[in-house]
Each structure stands twice: as C-alpha cells, then as structure tokens.
Amino acid sequence: MRLAPDVDVHVSTSDRVVDLASEDIHFAVRHGLGVAPGLLAEVLVADDLVPVCSPRLIAPRRVPRVTDITGARLLHDGHRGDWRLWCEANGALGVDCNQGVVFTHSNGSIEAALAGRGFALARQGFVAQEIAARALVAVRSAALATPLAYRLVHRPEVLVDPALRGFRDWITAQATAS
Structure with missing residues (x-):
C-alpha cells in the first residue's frame, strides 16, 4: 500500500463466487483447479500439503514420524479427503481418516496444531514461517501435491x-x- 497510496484496495473475505464481468471487482483470489472461460x-x-504439529506433541523427539499420526490426532479442514490421500501416498494405511476434529477453514486446523492438539495437513506456503520458527514441525514424508x-x-x-x-x-x- 505504501508503494501506491492513491490506490484504493477493498478486501472482502468471502466464499461467495463473484462475477468479475458484471460486478465492480477487478481481482479475486480463488482456490481451486482453474477458472471460467474469458478470465x-x-x-x-x-497446494502441496504437509502434515505439521507442535513440537510439544512429539517431545522429547524433535522430528515427528509418520507412525505418530493416528486418526484421533487428525485435524481436518473442509477438505476432509486430503488426509486419506496423504495416508495412502505415505503408506499410513492403518490410520482411520474419518476420526479427528473438523474445522471449517484451514486456519482452524493450523491453530489447533500450534496449540498441540494434533496434526494438521497444511499448505506448505501457509506454514513456512511457523516451521522456520519451530512453532510447527513437519513430518518427514512426501508432501501431497494437488x-x-x-x-x-x-x-x-x-x-x-x-x-x-x-x-x-x-x-x-x-x-x-x-
């Protein structure tokens, strides 16, 4: 904003789909596979996903293992199927991916992981600073590319x-x- 103080920016945090052609909106940030024709x-x-947890959850060890992940410790966001895909890709076939707490948005699962409540499957870009500060630690495994x-x-x-x-x-x- 300092670079262009004369530019007015209005931010709306909504899941509502906007019509960029008919509404007075120049840009939208959207999550998904692609976009509509003409845009x-x-x-x-x-969206590469990696399991993370608080270091307190796995103390005294410093690095969590795939075997630390159990169904009861799963923290889900609205994309509940992601854990199943990650477990299949990383050989964690005994984990009941229907267990755990479900949050409406990913920030809820990340906050719960920071509080030591379990493992969140987070977008690497969203938790990079927390991992660098060791507020969260990542499981040594393959990230789930989506x-x-x-x-x-x-x-x-x-x-x-x-x-x-x-x-x-x-x-x-x-x-x-x-």
Missing part, C-alpha cells in the same frame, strides 16, 4: 490500467516471496 488466473500459492492452488483471477482487460497492473505485480511478488 486469466495466476497461481499465487501452490492440482489445487490459490489463484489471482481477473479479466484480461484490467491489466491495461497501470495501477491495476501494478497491484497484480505486487500481489504476485508477495505470494512468491512468502
């Missing part, structure tokens, strides 16, 4: 406006830096 989409955050991603969606013509193009450049740079 451009740029990946902001890829085709989903957070994307900046917009109509092609909005990039004609230098201020809007500048916003697009700024937000994509911020996403890349984190």
Whole structure:
C-alpha cells in the first residue's frame, strides 16, 4: 500500500463466487483447479500439503514420524479427503481418516496444531514461517501435491490500467516471496 497510496484496495473475505464481468471487482483470489472461460488466473500459492504439529506433541523427539499420526490426532479442514490421500501416498494405511476434529477453514486446523492438539495437513506456503520458527514441525514424508492452488483471477482487460497492473505485480511478488 505504501508503494501506491492513491490506490484504493477493498478486501472482502468471502466464499461467495463473484462475477468479475458484471460486478465492480477487478481481482479475486480463488482456490481451486482453474477458472471460467474469458478470465486469466495466476497461481499465487501452490497446494502441496504437509502434515505439521507442535513440537510439544512429539517431545522429547524433535522430528515427528509418520507412525505418530493416528486418526484421533487428525485435524481436518473442509477438505476432509486430503488426509486419506496423504495416508495412502505415505503408506499410513492403518490410520482411520474419518476420526479427528473438523474445522471449517484451514486456519482452524493450523491453530489447533500450534496449540498441540494434533496434526494438521497444511499448505506448505501457509506454514513456512511457523516451521522456520519451530512453532510447527513437519513430518518427514512426501508432501501431497494437488492440482489445487490459490489463484489471482481477473479479466484480461484490467491489466491495461497501470495501477491495476501494478497491484497484480505486487500481489504476485508477495505470494512468491512468502
């Protein structure tokens, strides 16, 4: 915002699908596989998923193992099937992926993991700072690559406006830096 103080930015955190063609909205950040015809989409955050937990949960060890993960310790977000996919990919076939606490959004499962309540399957980009600070530790395993991603969606013509193009450049740079 300091780079362009004359640009007005309004942020709405909603799951509501917006119509960029008919509403007065230039950009949307959406999670999913792709976009509608006539729109451009740029990946902001890829969706590789990794299990994380608080170091307190596995103390005195410093690194969690796949065998530490049990159904009762699973922290789910709205994508409950992700744990099943991760367990299959990492040979954790004995884990009951229907168990555990379900949160509406991923921030709930991450907060619960930070509090030592279990294992969250988190997007690596969303927990990188917590892992670097050792507030969370990642299980040594393969991350689960998914085709989903957070994307900046917009109509092609909005990039004609230098201020809007500048916003697009700024937000994509911020996403890349984190």
